[in-house]
Amino acid sequence: MTSFPRRYHITTFGCQMNKADSERMAGILEDIGFQWSENPNEADLILYNTCTIRDNAEQKVYSYLGRQAKRKHQQPDLTLVVAGCVAQQEGEALLRRVPEVDLVMGPQHANRLGDLLDQVFDGNQLVATEPIHIVEDITKPRRDSSISAWVNIIYGCNERCTYCVVPNVRGLEQSRTPEAIRAEMEELGRQGYKEITLLGQNIDAYGRDLPGVTESGRHQHNLPDLLYSIGSILRMQGVRWATTHPRYLTERLIRA
Structure with missing residues (x-):
């Protein structure tokens, strides 16, 4: 039987800090064997890196999550991750609103994505929003530009x-x-x-x-x-x- 690499898609909302965090998290995902998918509907893992400054961006996140939550009922192996500022602000409340989400993680936990996913893949649903010391990133980011x-x-x-x-x-x-x-x-x-x-x-x-x-x-x-x-x-x-x-x-x- 042929084994295909798992694919991931990241959608980023908000500021430059979020864009940099997304590049680092993409690097982590590729380091553990995922490949980028341009189409979120073809991805095995979808990560929304969220912004809470503007209500419009926050509402878009819930709209996108609603679509993927329906898809997850047909594809139980789909992994849904919400990162960034909405995740930090909402925490457990986000899981109550969208129980199909597997991982809710605040910005301070971006460099820990690989460790958190290990727990998710073991069958756990996680909320990681506690204040922590940000670990130094040893994974090369997947940078969007070569310049x-x-x-x-x-x-x-x-x-x-x-x-x-x-x-x-x-x-x-x-x-x-x-x-x-x-x-x-x-x-x-x-x-x-x-x-x-x-x-x-x-x-x-x-x-x-x-x-x-x-x-x-x-x-x-x-x-x-x-x-x-x-x-x-x-x-x-x-x-x-x-x-x-x-x-x-x-x-x-x-x-x-």
Whole structure:
């Protein structure tokens, strides 16, 4: 009997951080043997990486889930995953609304997708929304472009602006180490990428949560120093970043 590889499809809603998360999760899926399917109706695993900022995007998720839930009644082996901010916000309530879903996982758990799926394939229905330390990703993302790439440098946000739900759904700030970021940038340079976009919900807060201060009392790790460090190892046409908070915009950052 011929054994065919299982296929997956990811639909992404929302911001650049979600797009980067989807690329990492696609890399994890391919690392465990899945192949990309352009058509979700031909996929064995469907993942919706969701956004809760706009109600329209959230309602689209439930509409898409409704269609695939009907399909799952005809194809019980279909695996349905809801990731991202709607998953984090709704948690168990999402399973009550769409009980056909196999895995509900918040943004902090994106790098744990492989481990979570191991449990799903053992017959478990999971909700993974508890706050955790974001593990460093060792799987290469399945990048959508061969020219430009996303690189996360900080996750979450501590600001808690009254109009914004991000700290509740993406958690508090967690910075990646400079060494991990430099290693990823060096690899992208070797692969021929010409443009990098550094990502963080509040990117100019980078390093505040990492240990160490300078003799002048400044955080040892910060965005200007990271930019200088990156500039010394890469010769790309452009390094961008998103998004910033005006509170942390300094002359030193502008000069960098």
